[in-house]
Amino acid sequence: MHRLESAMRLGCCYFPEHWPQDIWAEDARRMKEAGLSLVRIGEFAWSRIEPEPGRFDWGWLDRAIDALHGAGLEVMLCTPTATPPKWLVDRMPDMIALDAAGRPRGFGSRRHYCFSHAGYAQEAARITRAVAGRYGDHPAVVSWQTDNEYGCHDTVESFSPAARDAFRAWCGARYGSVDALNEAWGNVFWSMEYRSFDEIELPNLTVTEANPAHWLAFRRFSSDQVMAFNAAQVEILRELSPGRDVTHNAMGFFTQFDHHDLGAQLDVITWDSYPLGFLDVFPFSPQDKLAYARQGHPDIAAFHHDLYRGCTEGGRWGVIEQQPGPVNWAHHNPAPLPGMVRLWTMEAMAHGAEVVSYFRWRQFPKAQEQMHAGLLRPDSEAAPGLGEATQAARDISALGEIGGSVKQVALLFSYDSEWVTLTQPQGRGCSALWAAFSAYSALRQMGLNVDIVRPGTPLDGYAMAVVPCLPIVSDAALASLEAFEGQVVIGPRSGSRDEDFAIPDGLAPGKLRTVFEGRVALSETLPPGVEHAGEGWVVTRWLDRIESEAESELAACDGTVACWKSGRVRYCAGWMEGSLAAEVLGRATRDAGLETIDLPEGMRLRRTANHCFAFNYSAEGRELPAEVSGEAVIGSRVLEPAGYAALRLSSH
Numbered sequence: 001m002h003r004l005e006s007a008m009r010l011g012c013c014y015f016p017e018h019w020p021q022d023i024w025a026e027d028a029r030r031m032k033e034a035g036l037s038l039v040r041i042g043e044f045a046w047s048r049i050e051p052e053p054g055r056f057d058w059g060w061l062d063r064a065i066d067a068l069h070g071a072g073l074e075v076m077l078c079t080p081t082a083t084p085p086k087w088l089v090d091r092m093p094d095m096i097a098l099d100a101a102g103r104p105r106g107f108g109s110r111r112h113y114c115f116s117h118a119g120y121a122q123e124a125a126r127i128t129r130a131v132a133g134r135y136g137d138h139p140a141v142v143s144w145q146t147d148n149e150y151g152c153h154d155t156v157e158s159f160s161p162a163a164r165d166a167f168r169a170w171c172g173a174r175y176g177s178v179d180a181l182n183e184a185w186g187n188v189f190w191s192m193e194y195r196s197f198d199e200i201e202l203p204n205l206t207v208t209e210a211n212p213a214h215w216l217a218f219r220r221f222s223s224d225q226v227m228a229f230n231a232a233q234v235e236i237l238r239e240l241s242p243g244r245d246v247t248h249n250a251m252g253f254f255t256q257f258d259h260h261d262l263g264a265q266l267d268v269i270t271w272d273s274y275p276l277g278f279l280d281v282f283p284f285s286p287q288d289k290l291a292y293a294r295q296g297h298p299d300i301a302a303f304h305h306d307l308y309r310g311c312t313e314g315g316r317w318g319v320i321e322q323q324p325g326p327v328n329w330a331h332h333n334p335a336p337l338p339g340m341v342r343l344w345t346m347e348a349m350a351h352g353a354e355v356v357s358y359f360r361w362r363q364f365p366k367a368q369e370q371m372h373a374g375l376l377r378p379d380s381e382a383a384p385g386l387g388e389a390t391q392a393a394r395d396i397s398a399l400g401e402i403g404g405s406v407k408q409v410a411l412l413f414s415y416d417s418e419w420v421t422l423t424q425p426q427g428r429g430c431s432a433l434w435a436a437f438s439a440y441s442a443l444r445q446m447g448l449n450v451d452i453v454r455p456g457t458p459l460d461g462y463a464m465a466v467v468p469c470l471p472i473v474s475d476a477a478l479a480s481l482e483a484f485e486g487q488v489v490i491g492p493r494s495g496s497r498d499e500d501f502a503i504p505d506g507l508a509p510g511k512l513r514t515v516f517e518g519r520v521a522l523s524e525t526l527p528p529g530v531e532h533a534g535e536g537w538v539v540t541r542w543l544d545r546i547e548s549e550a551e552s553e554l555a556a557c558d559g560t561v562a563c564w565k566s567g568r569v570r571y572c573a574g575w576m577e578g579s580l581a582a583e584v585l586g587r588a589t590r591d592a593g594l595e596t597i598d599l600p601e602g603m604r605l606r607r608t609a610n611h612c613f614a615f616n617y618s619a620e621g622r623e624l625p626a627e628v629s630g631e632a633v634i635g636s637r638v639l640e641p642a643g644y645a646a647l648r649l650s651s652h
Contacts, residue, residue, distance in 0.1 A: 007400065008349040010393050011038030011076070011357035012375060013321060016064035017048045018364050023380075024064055027361065028071035034375070034386060035393025039068050040320060040357055043078035043148040044110065046127060047085040058134055069140035076247075076320075076357075077141050079131060079233055081124040082148035083110045088123060095120040097158035100204040105155065109368065110148075114158040115225040116166040121232065128233045129240065136241030143245040145320070146233040149272065150226050150248065156256035157222045159204050170221045172197045184500040185213035213501040215423040220416070223257035227265065234265050249320045252278045252304055255422075255433055258415040260454045263311030268354060271308050272321035275300045275344065280330035283429070291602070291619070294337035295642060298604045298617040299441040301344055305351035306440075307413065307452040319348050321359035324385030325373025333371070339642030341388035343615055346395060346644050350606040350613035352405055358389055395634055399646055403609025407461040408449040408594055411440055412470060412477065420471040420497055427525025430542055430575065435469040435491060438577035442585050447597035447605045447628075459484040463592040466585065468576050471497040473511045481515050487592040488569045489584060490516060491576040492523070492544045508544070509571070516569045518548025532556035532574070537583040539574030546573055554583065563587075597627045603639070612647045614639060 012031060016024055031039065041064065042049075050056050068075055089095065089107045097105040097114040105112050113120050124147075135141050150156065157163075175181040178194050187193040192211060194200055203210035203218050230248060237246050245267040250259055252274065263269045275296025279289060288297055308317045324341050326333040345356045362376040363383070370378075375386040417432035425431070436452070443450045443466070451462075456476030459465050465484055468491040470477070481488060495509030504510035508520040522545040532539040534556045543560070550566035563584050564571045568591070572584045589596050599605070602618030605628065612630050616622045616639035624637045630647030639645055 007396050008353050009038050009355045010036050010345070010389060010396070011040060011320075011355055012036055013040045013357060013360040014068075015044070015360065015364070016041060016067075017045050017060065019362070021060070021063060024067040025070070028068045028073055031068075031361065032071045032073060034390045035397075036389070037073060038076060038142075038355055038357060039073050039361075040076040040078065040145065041065075041068075042080060042131070043145065044080060044083045046080035046083055049080060049131065050085070050127065053087055053091070056130060061135075065135065065138060065140050069138075073140070074142045075138075075140045076143045076145055077131065077135055078145040079124075079128045079147055079237075081113075081127060081146075081233070084113055084120070084123070092117075092119050092123070094160070094162065095123075096160070097155060097163075098160040099154070100157070100159055102159060102205060105158075109153075111153050111155040114160045114162050115156070115222070115229050116158060116160065116163040118162070121229060124229065125232050125236060128236045132237050132240035136237075136244075141241065141244065143247060143268075144237045144241060145270070146230050146237070146246065146248045148249060149251055150230070150262075151254060151256045152251060154256075156226060157218070159202050163222075163225075164202050166225065167202060167218060167221050168197045168200050170224065171200060171217065174217070184502075185211055185217075186502065187211065212420075212423045216416070216419055216501045219256070219419040219423070223261065223415070226257040227261050230262060231265055247318075247320070250308060252300070253282055253433065255415050255418040259308065259311045260415065263308070264313065266312060267314075268316035268318060269308050269311050270318045270320035270355070270357075271304055272359070273301050273304065273319045273344065273348070274321070274323040274327055275340075276323060276334060276336060277327045277330040280332050283434070292617060293332075294334050295340055295602075295617045295619070296344075298602055298615070299437065299444055301347060302351060302444065302604065302606070303437055303440050303452070305348060305353065306411075306450055309352055310451060310453045310457070315352070316354060318353045318355035318357070320355070320357045322348075322356050324358045324375055324389065325383055326371070327373070328369055328371035335373075335384070337619065337642045338384065339388065339640070341385045342392045342395070343617075343642050343644050345389065345392040346613070346646070347606070347615050349396060349399075349402065350608065350611075356392075358385060395646075398634065399611070402611045402646075405451070406449050406607040406609065407451065408463055409443055409451070409589075410457070410459050410462040410465045411436060411443070411450050411452045412455045412457075412465065412467045413452050414455050414470060414472070414477075416472055417470050420501065421469065421493070423501075426523070427542055430493075430525060432469040432471070432493075435576055439466050439468040439491070439581055439585065442577075442581040443589075444604055445582070445599055446586065446589060447599050448589065448594060449607055456480050459486070462486055463594050464489070464588055466588075467491060467494050470494040472499060473509075475511075478511045478514065481512075486568065487588045488515065489576075489588050490569065490571045492542050492573060496520065496523070516548075516550070516564070516566055516571050518546050518550055518564060518566075518571065520544045521547045532558060532560040532562065534562060534583075537562070537579040539580055540578065541575035543575075544571075544573040546571065553587070595627070597625050599625065610649060612649060614645045614647070616641065616643050
């Protein structure tokens with residue numbers, strides 16, 4: 001990938017080791033003809049690169065890269081550490097991770113290693129050095145991907161002896177003394193005090209729930225182990241292949257490690273976009289699953305575009321695996337509605353992607369993913385996604401420079417917020433991640449641009465900042481909010497815990513009391529059917545009872561206060577979702593001077609400096625509201641199902 005290129009690139013994921021060598025050149029020619037320019041290879045090829053310990057077979061990979069390069073394609077080469085070969089597992093059987101029940105994550109699929117195993121870390125560095133040493137200066141290789149989907153299949157957290165020993169050392173480095181750890185964790189409760197760090201076990205297999213501070217520390221440790229593993233590969237790649245971008249492919253709705261920390265190590269972060277699979281396996285409503293079965297929920301892809309754009313210092317990101325047809329891993333695997341592959345591609349461009357790469361070039365007729373579609377069928381005939389990718393390439397060429405993103409709303413999200421709500425949810429579904437998604441979706445339904453940022457990021461240029469659920473507030477996050485002059489909306493549980501999971505002195509919202517004067521006297525979670533209804537809105541799921549001199553802006557019919565307002569700051573005391581989110585955020589956007597639009601069901605917008613993009617996720621045609629201005633240069637003001645339009649703004 002080349003940072004200075006103005007137009008987004010298209011690519012695909014290719015596995016030359018799956019196919020006869022005599023078709024590689026023809027595959028490369030067809031990729032180029034379809035408008036693709038980047039090909040990702042090598043992420044699962046360790047057993048072919050090193051079929052026996054110390055014996056490397058480079059010939060096939062040399063020829064594959066040369067075939068792609070000869071067709072004018074560039075290559076993203078991956079380190080193959082996600083799939084250590086059988087001979088390595090046999091030589092080092094304790095490299096296998098153990099799950100929370102103490103069972104081995106055995107050989108026979110992928111991701112069968114423990115991030116804390118020192119011997120495997122050395123082997124991963126060795127194979128990375130071998131591949132980078134061979135291809136680091138190859139003219140076709142323009143970028144690198146480390147490993148593949150860290151943590152997929154619930155593999156960030158390992159409960160192995162190696163992880164236990166590493167966790168003990170991590171605790172020693174963090175707390176300094178076991179007395180400090182006992183105090184921070186409140187281990188006097190239930191007689192959980194330790195005499196030394198060597199007594200600390202992992203938080204699984206306890207009779208009932210383990211200490212939440214113990215779990216939070218273990219989740220932080222597990223994230224740090226991923227960062228150390230990745231950093232070792234990045235260092236080797238930058239040494240042996242200077243000047244090339246280094247990336248990693250993140251996943252959707254995945255929070256087991258801190259992607260902000262990952263992004264700080266990378267030049268560009270990429271993610272794997274499977275909107276239909278995500279709709280099916282994550283907790284969307286039955287109505288949404290039916291209405292968007294072949295399109296994906298309108299905010300799934302965009303949420304992750306905006307999340308991952310905020311994870312690197314330069315805001316560089318892309319989609320390295322884009323769903324082009326049915327997947328194989330969800331409960332149900334429908335085909336995309338015709339037009340959706342093109343729509344997903346162009347929506348990524350509107351959000352600032354550098355690349356969209358389709359997974360995969362050709363469907364493989366064997367093994368675990370034989371039902372996972374590609375751009376080609378197993379018989380090499382074109383699958384429906386190929387034509388849509390080709391059309392997207394033409395659209396990208398026609399649009400040219402679309403301009404940078406327009407700042408409107410900043411939404412603050414941190415990964416340790418989700419770790420807190422996962423560890424101690426207090427009520428079913430009370431997840432910081434899904435609170436962020438609900439607020440994001442409500443804002444997008446108003447036609448607004450939303451950037452998801454790490455707490456502590458400067459908020460200059462935004463009209464509004466939204467904090468859906470931020471239990472632990474860093475000093476940097478507080479300073480950023482204190483310096484911000486726009487409208488602020490704070491959601492429940494924010495400021496409710498200190499760094500080690502204790503209720504702060506003076507109660508919630510803790511540090512945020514310098515922004516909002518008040519305190520949470522009581523928090524309760526509401527079972528289904530128990531709610532507090534106001535005029536056109538309702539409190540569900542969670543309620544913070546606030547003691548404050550602020551204005552009670554929204555009160556339910558029974559007197560329950562759902563939103564407090566003090567100057568430019570609102571505290572939403574109910575869970576920020578549904579009608580309550582729409583009401584509170586709508587009031588804040590008006591005070592912020594933001595122009596909102598009542599968009600038709602299933603329609604979303606994204607504004608750049610030069611264009612306004614409109615996307616129709618509905619299975620029915622939709623007409624753009626009159627408030628959406630601009631000349632349609634692609635599409636029209638009437639969007640067909642799965643259709644999109646690009647409107648050039650009149651000033652340009």
